[in-house]
Amino acid sequence: MAETNGTNGSAAPGINGAAYPITDHTYDVIVVGAGGAGLRAVVGCSEAGLRTACITKVFPTRSHTVAAQGGVAASLSNMGEDRWEWHMYDTVKGSDWLGDQDAIEYLVRNAPAAVYELEHWGVPFSRTEDGKIYQRPFGGMTTHFGKGTAQRTCAAADRTGHAMLHTLYGAALKHKAEFFIEFFAIDLIMDEDGRCCGVIALKLDDGTIHRFRAQTTVLATGGYGRAYFSATSAHTCTGDGNAMVLRAGLPLQDMEFVQFHPTGIYGS
Incomplete structure (x- = not known):
């Protein structure tokens, strides 16, 4: 269920003196990312009877898991x-x-x-x-x-990753999970006690802002191989989820361990 609200307050971001409208969504679980890990989380939560939504910046079967061989x-x-x-x-x-x-x-x-x-x-x-x-x-x-x-x-x-991703996406649809495709997660919503309460996302096709509230937020946003000059990671692997975690003041672990295939073209 979604509803659009105008955000009040002088500190609210806006344009021409008017606050940006924010569309609200409420779920039991929000999963950010629709690769192998994200879709498996979506299926598991949906199977358990939780109202689950998945936010993904690309169509699920275009997530980087599809490239695994x-x-x-x-x-x-x-x-x-x-x-x-x-x-x-x-x-x-x-x-x-x-x-x-x-x-x-x-x-x-x-x-x-x-x-x-x-x-x-x-x-x-x-x-x-x-x-x-x-x-x-x-x-x-x-x-x-x-x-x-x-x-x-x-x-x-x-084509192992290709087969896995298509199968998992089908399983998620079977369990009535809801997908918000081409929505770019911007930041985590944190309460005064430091608890994550959801995600703010940008809908890429029209630039609208959406607020997803949930009891549980799962980050499955993949790697960040594209932080390197040369990598075989997809150009979508840009570390957006890791950046949200840092901005929220939460810890990240073992950031030096990044894997991508030891082949490729210089600068690609």
Whole structure:
């Protein structure tokens, strides 16, 4: 439900002496971003019966997840022996022991369930001849704590992100989530106690300002590879969500760890 209000007060931003009109929206949950993480949050909240809205500056299936190719690592053991402990060892080692090991353990323990969830929702994973999800070897993936080679990566040919994103968007629509497409989140709404109460966004096609109030705000705004001179990140990866967090006086963690593909053209 939305309604348009004029904002009163001498300090209110405006033009020609009149305050900008603000369109108000109220939801249980606001998710900012419609990539893989954002859409999964939208589906989960909607499934739980929460009135959920997703704000995204691009059409959901144009989010950067669509460019992911290689696949998703999970110790399904479809192509040979595998265990989550070996997956964790490889991940900790691959991070040069700088990774958050509690987070890594959560990731590897839950990866098989996440892959099966995507499969049940309709992601067309590549298959073995007997119908199991095919798993390919990938650099750094081992068995027995570095002694053998693991085939751990689940993929939908070389279009894994494309398949995931379209499937998740369909699942979100199935659960009646509401999407505000081509809305650019500007700032978090904070109360006097430092609690986030929603988001202010700009509707890109007409320049109107929208105020989204919610009990819970989820930021899934992706990376900020475009802070670098050369990167393979999409040109939408500009760190808008991180900037909102900083302006709200909230902390950010491990900002130096930015990943993009080590290929590309100088200055691109």
